[in-house]
Amino acid sequence: xxxxxxxxxxxxxxxxxxxxxxxxxxxxxxxxxxxxxxxxxxxxxxxxxxxxxxxxxxxxxxxxxxxxxxxxxxxxxxxxxxxxxxxxxxxxxxxxxxxxxxxxxxxxxxxxxxxxxxxxxxxxxxxxxxxxxxxxxxxxxxxxxxxxxxxxxxxxxxxxxxxxxxxxxxxxxxxxxxxxxxxxxxxxxxxxxxxxxxxxxxxxxxxxxxxxxxxxxxxxxxxxxxxxxxxxxxxxxxxxxxxxxxxxxxxxxxxxxxxxxxxxxxxxxxxxxxxxxxxxxxxxxxxxxxxxxxxxxxxxxxxxxxxxxxxxxxxxxxxxxxxxxxxxx
Numbered sequence: 001x002x003x004x005x006x007x008x009x010x011x012x013x014x015x016x017x018x019x020x021x022x023x024x025x026x027x028x029x030x031x032x033x034x035x036x037x038x039x040x041x042x043x044x045x046x047x048x049x050x051x052x053x054x055x056x057x058x059x060x061x062x063x064x065x066x067x068x069x070x071x072x073x074x075x076x077x078x079x080x081x082x083x084x085x086x087x088x089x090x091x092x093x094x095x096x097x098x099x100x101x102x103x104x105x106x107x108x109x110x111x112x113x114x115x116x117x118x119x120x121x122x123x124x125x126x127x128x129x130x131x132x133x134x135x136x137x138x139x140x141x142x143x144x145x146x147x148x149x150x151x152x153x154x155x156x157x158x159x160x161x162x163x164x165x166x167x168x169x170x171x172x173x174x175x176x177x178x179x180x181x182x183x184x185x186x187x188x189x190x191x192x193x194x195x196x197x198x199x200x201x202x203x204x205x206x207x208x209x210x211x212x213x214x215x216x217x218x219x220x221x222x223x224x225x226x227x228x229x230x231x232x233x234x235x236x237x238x239x240x241x242x243x244x245x246x247x248x249x250x251x252x253x254x255x256x257x258x259x260x261x262x263x264x265x266x267x268x269x270x271x272x273x274x275x276x277x278x279x280x281x282x283x284x285x286x287x288x289x290x291x292x293x294x295x296x297x298x299x300x301x302x303x304x305x306x307x308x309x310x311x312x313x314x315x316x317x318x319x320x321x322x323x324x325x326x327x328x329x
Contacts, residue, residue, distance in 0.1 A: 061128020093316025176294025
């Protein structure tokens with residue numbers, strides 16, 4: 001039994017949110033505990049999971065609860081002078097509070113809402129709508145900062161999944177958020193623009209051991225398949241074509257999830273298996289080192305100046321984030 005952190009990335013219109021919502025539905029149908037996070041610029045995951053406009057609009061924004069999140073995660077960590085000195089890359093250390101998928105805590109109370117699906121209930125968290133001010137890579141009050149802090153403090157539990165629908169943009173590269181996942185599924189259409197996003201992500205991820213798999217979407221025939229195979233090679237995991245089930249879902253009238261077409265069910269099972277296999281490659285010490293690497297990088301480039309403190313002092317050299325990590329009561 002494993003805990004997996006899984007990202008879906010891709011350019012706008014690629015079908016990324018639809019595929020991430022299908023995967024979340026699949027996990028729920030399998031009986032797995034799931035925290036779903038909408039960290040995309042366009043906040044559509046709630047609707048893709050069946051919420052109507054009013055329900056989706058009423059979801060609490062993580063970005064608006066950033067002070068609460070910081071204060072809770074800080075715990076009794078003596079290396080962090082105050083919640084105000086935490087930035088989105090601040091790593092946990094001795095005394096920090098850690099998050100677990102199945103527990104109840106003030107962060108979930110404030111930011112998560114249950115969503116009923118065919119197979120069960122998932123917790124949904126959303127960054128909240130983005131504004132132009134949120135898109136600067138140096139903005140430590142950005143909406144995704146709340147997501148990254150939570151991922152930095154999230155530890156293993158038995159058979160649990162965290163699925164993040166996120167933008168394949170430069171902010172996640174600058175902060176290091178792209179290294180927070182066990183596997184990243186990049187959704188690509190069989191077009192030049194679709195594969196250019198893949199190339200950019202692959203280039204950034206190359207030096208960090210990021211497991212990147214491509215899901216080809218809107219594939220209509222052998223020519224599309226050949227194009228993707230030629231452009232992304234062995235990173236192409238599976239392709240998805242037209243779905244009447246998805247069309248009905250997009251009209252707000254989804255059939256029972258068990259009626260999803262068998263080829264698409266097989267594709268979701270392959271994503272699930274791939275994620276579980278990738279977990280065996282997890283290196284907790286490397287994961288923690290990468291967290292520290294990007295924290296120090298952000299501290300030097302803007303964090304120290306913004307907070308007025310030496311953020312390198314927040315790093316606990318003896319702490320490793322993993323299933324043996326403990327958290328104060």
